[in-house]
Amino acid sequence: MNKIYLDNAATTFVRREVADKMLSYFTDCYGNASSVYSTGRDAKKAIEDARRQVAKALNCQAAEVFFTSGGTESDNWAIKGAALANADKGKHIISSTIEHHAVLHTLEFLQKQGYEVTYVKVDEFGMVDPEDVRSAIREDTVLITIMAANNEIGTIQPISEIGRIARERKVLFHTDAVQAIGAIPVDVEEMGVDLLSLSAHKFYGPKGVGALYVRKGVRLEPLMHGGAQERGRRAGTENVPGIIGLGAAIEIAALKQKENAARIAALRDDLQQSILENIPEVRLNGHPVNRLPNNLNISVKYIEGEALLLMLDLAGIAGSSGSACTSGSLDPSHVLLAIGLPHEIAHGSLRLTLSEDTTREEIDEVKRVLPQIVQRLREMSPLYEKENHHVH
Amino acid sequence: MYTDKVMDHFSNPRNIGSLENPSGVGEVGNARCGDIMKIYIKVENNIITDARFKTFGCGAAIATSSMATEMVKGKTLEEALNLTNKVVTEALGGLPNEKLHCSVLAEEAIHAAIADYREKQKSS
């Protein structure tokens, strides 16, 4: 059975040409980039090429790009680093209720260290109101951190507007753009951000490597102390193959962004329409228009997400859910609760995220299989029966 | 993460549905994750002759409902009351730790169904 992989918000495959480029940096050009001999110098040069590729994709200077181990480190560094470096100015941070855990848990950590955090609410579509951010700003606010696009429901935030407000009020602005790269245009000038996190494995690059954009002049304490790598701001021997992969992947992602977005969104829209038309009592989560082109998040009433995922897996389809039963912590997704879903509806959520390799045939197969699975699980559900759907 | 036995009972659950004129019905909810299980039993001469279930819950919850209904059939009420979630879980070849609470649901639902039956007996 051919597997249909629709969990690309979790991670993507690595593009063949990206993997090929990385290979020689494991086996041939393996020198330590800090060394003076030629294989080290070659590695160093390749890293600087990758840095330029990232800078070009983000519309910034190469000197403003710092390589990290991924989105989580970038988020941690941006937030803790800015909070620590600016503690003399104040200890107040503004964020939203739907951030990734890499942001939320970092903020919770800072709260324990005496920082104060205001979490602005989102509307039913998961959208932050920039005016809420404006009114949350205080004398002692040192950082605003709002994600560019949400990983669960795909809602794209009004980053440029928030950026203007941040600049007006002279507050640092960080955005977690992990889901945004390759999916929507990302331009640090346009967005008005001072700090931006990204991660290679979300845009057909390797896992374990990411970057943080740090606008020139922004004060940031390092998270990693040690050697002088990354101009003394992020110690640790560079992950050379990973960085090469990230550079190659972001270059292609930026080039193909427009074309990919249009094609993927068309397939997604077709799947969405079919589901909403053919399966009763399904709710679309996230913004109907301002949403990542590959994201489809629905809540299926009366059924539980993990059971739905298992059934889909038996049919060869991989997706994800914000259900409490899949979370380990047994709490439903904080994002789904933040957009106002009651527990039992959040429980029946399903997220399908497409890739640039997703085919029409695959989408047709999901359209065929999903209604049957939903019907099966509903027939097992005591909630379905209660709402007077007659089944025996 | 699930054993083959769990996946078997999940993908081909036994005893799904409800019973016409059940002797007892037990419905319980899981406070931890918000899931619900409902078990119907038919009792003749102190023996459970039939059992059905409906479950709103994860794969483990569905599999344990299926296994538990299988296991109580043919048992006396006393035997059925002694059927612990541990026994049901073992019959399934085990469950991941974070899913053990789901099997408690099945035990509780059976107890509730028997209590409901006894309640009805008293009043009739």
Ligand code: FES
């Ligand atoms: S029923 Fe919710 S985790 Fe099993």
